Amino acid sequence: xxxxxxxxxxxxxxxxxxxxQSFRKIFPVLGIEPVDLLGASCCPAWGTAPSFDLNTWCAIxxxxxxxxxxxxxxxxxxxxSCFGVLSEAKHFLEDSGRRKAVNASLATINxxxxxxxxxxxxxxxxxxxxxxxxxxxxxxxxxxxxxxxxQTGCHALWPxxxxxxxxxxxxxxxxxxxxxxxTGATVPHYSRLAGCCGMxxxxxxxxxxxxxxxxxxxxxxxxxxxxxxxxxxCSSCFLQFDMxxxxxxxxxxIDFEPxxxxxxxxxxxxxxxxxxxxxxxISQIDxxxxxxxxxxxxxxxxxxx
Amino acid sequence: xxxxxxxxxEAVSTVxxxxxxxxxxxxxxxxxxxxxxxxxxxxxxxxxxxxxxLLNGNLEEIIEDSSSWGCQACNRCTEVCxxxxxxxxxxxxxxxxxANQLAFSxxxxxxxMNLFETGHAVYTDPREAxxxxxxxxxxxxxAFDEQxxxxxxxxxxxxxxxxxxxx
Numbered sequence: 001x002x003x004x005x006x007x008x009x010x011x012x013x014x015x016x017x018x019x020x021q022s023f024r025k026i027f028p029v030l031g032i033e034p035v036d037l038l039g040a041s042c043c044p045a046w047g048t049a050p051s052f053d054l055n056t057w058c059a060i061x062x063x064x065x066x067x068x069x070x071x072x073x074x075x076x077x078x079x080x081s082c083f084g085v086l087s088e089a090k091h092f093l094e095d096s097g098r099r100k101a102v103n104a105s106l107a108t109i110n111x112x113x114x115x116x117x118x119x120x121x122x123x124x125x126x127x128x129x130x131x132x133x134x135x136x137x138x139x140x141x142x143x144x145x146x147x148x149x150x151q152t153g154c155h156a157l158w159p160x161x162x163x164x165x166x167x168x169x170x171x172x173x174x175x176x177x178x179x180x181x182x183t184g185a186t187v188p189h190y191s192r193l194a195g196c197c198g199m200x201x202x203x204x205x206x207x208x209x210x211x212x213x214x215x216x217x218x219x220x221x222x223x224x225x226x227x228x229x230x231x232x233x234c235s236s237c238f239l240q241f242d243m244x245x246x247x248x249x250x251x252x253x254i255d256f257e258p259x260x261x262x263x264x265x266x267x268x269x270x271x272x273x274x275x276x277x278x279x280x281x282i283s284q285i286d287x288x289x290x291x292x293x294x295x296x297x298x299x300x301x302x303x304x305x
Numbered sequence: 306x307x308x309x310x311x312x313x314x315e316a317v318s319t320v321x322x323x324x325x326x327x328x329x330x331x332x333x334x335x336x337x338x339x340x341x342x343x344x345x346x347x348x349x350x351x352x353x354x355x356x357x358x359l360l361n362g363n364l365e366e367i368i369e370d371s372s373s374w375g376c377q378a379c380n381r382c383t384e385v386c387x388x389x390x391x392x393x394x395x396x397x398x399x400x401x402x403x404a405n406q407l408a409f410s411x412x413x414x415x416x417x418m419n420l421f422e423t424g425h426a427v428y429t430d431p432r433e434a435x436x437x438x439x440x441x442x443x444x445x446x447x448a449f450d451e452q453x454x455x456x457x458x459x460x461x462x463x464x465x466x467x468x469x470x471x472x
Binding site: 008010011013014015017018020021024036037038039040041042044045046047048049050051052053054055056059060063081084105106108109111154155157158159160170195196198200201202204205206209210212213277278279281282 | 323324342343345346347348371374375376377378379380381383384391397400401404405409410412413416417420424425426427428429431434435437438439440444445446447448450452453456457459460461463464465466469
């Protein structure tokens with residue numbers, strides 16, 4: 001089985017370990033063995049070292065990458081920010097002067113960056129290495145008839161010149177749509193598909209501006225798709241959709257019930273029959289009704305004799 | 306407006322020094338601002354407008370503006386810039402200038418402390434939540450790894466971040 005280094009980041013293992021558990025459940029079934037990157041730290045997040053000093057950013061990122069290099073594996077991240085930060089740091093380290101300076105820092109902790117491990121996003125591994133057909137073949141429940149609005153998130157899309165895997169058109173992403181369609185669900189287009197959800201630095205700097213951007217996105221989803229659920233492959237987008245819909249509802253700024261939101265591998269784990277208490281149990285918005293719908297008897301896919 | 310070449314030189318060399326290497330390529334077309342979520346949300350000094358201010362020689366004059374911290378680091382601007390400016394690098398270079406002058410919000414200090422102490426910018430005790438979902442209570446990350454924490458602290462202490470007196 002192909003091994004890949006599971007880079008966890010911060011939000012997934014610390015705040016939403018049910019997402020981490022969904023990775024650990026689905027990947028081995030689909031032929032990929034995630035291995036732990038012991039002692040890995042924050043990527044580091046945009047608001048930390050990248051906001052102070054370029055070489056310190058590169059040193060902390062490349063320390064994480066060396067943990068994968070030592071095991072001879074590539075890296076798979078579930079968090080878009082981690083994907084962006086690690087990919088960009090690796091890109092900066094193509095500059096030989098910078099690489100020399102950063103390796104001098106790493107030498108103080110007995111490490112050397114070689115650049116031998118590639119950085120992938122969970123969505124890339126699912127779409128490019130595993131493929132939609134294998135996903136469909138491993139379903140226990142068909143999601144036919146369910147309507148999903150997808151949210152790819154920013155840092156898996158731009159800038160295309162630093163990423164290992166890219167969308168054909170990053171302003172019109174299709175990978176997550178195709179992954180969701182592999183479960184049998186319908187994934188309608190909406191006009192703000194490539195729009196930012198407002199999480200990240202914007203939310204911590206000015207929550208009202210962040211909510212303004214988010215409102216435009218969520219209203220576009222509701223009015224144009226009337227989706228049953230929202231599915232994302234970004235853990236930051238997940239947090240924004242899950243915590244900010246109830247805020248807008250409470251303030252009377254939206255007039256519909258918050259739409260249940262899942263990280264894609266949570267949805268897939270549910271469709272593959274895994275226990276919702278393990279793979280989809282932490283959220284502000286009550287997801288129990290849609291989980292029951294997903295794992296209902298009449299969706300069971302009959303085994304072909 | 307009085308344009309002072311010395312001030313322009315200072316602003317440009319500061320931004321270049323902090324990583325905004327291609328700022329002088331900018332022709333003020335505004336493609337970056339057209340796709341920027343921060344501009345759309347209403348932050349006054351991002352992308353084209355920030356570059357314009359810097360190229361007019363404003364640096365200290367705008368140090369208190371928080372727009373750069375509202376940048377999502379999404380790099381839409383980098384993708385569409387026809388001049389190879391990589392506007393996000395300019396925004397981040399300006400942010401680094403602010404950070405190194407300690408001109409940033411106190412709320413941001415928490416993430417720096419978390420990173421230094423646990424290796425995670427965002428940290429909450431995960432043990433109960435992890436147990437509930439059937440995972441080992443301790444993460445395989447730096448949070449529960451003394452050697453890893455020591456490595457992170459060494460890297461930060463020996464960097465310009467370590468010289469700011471935050472830790």
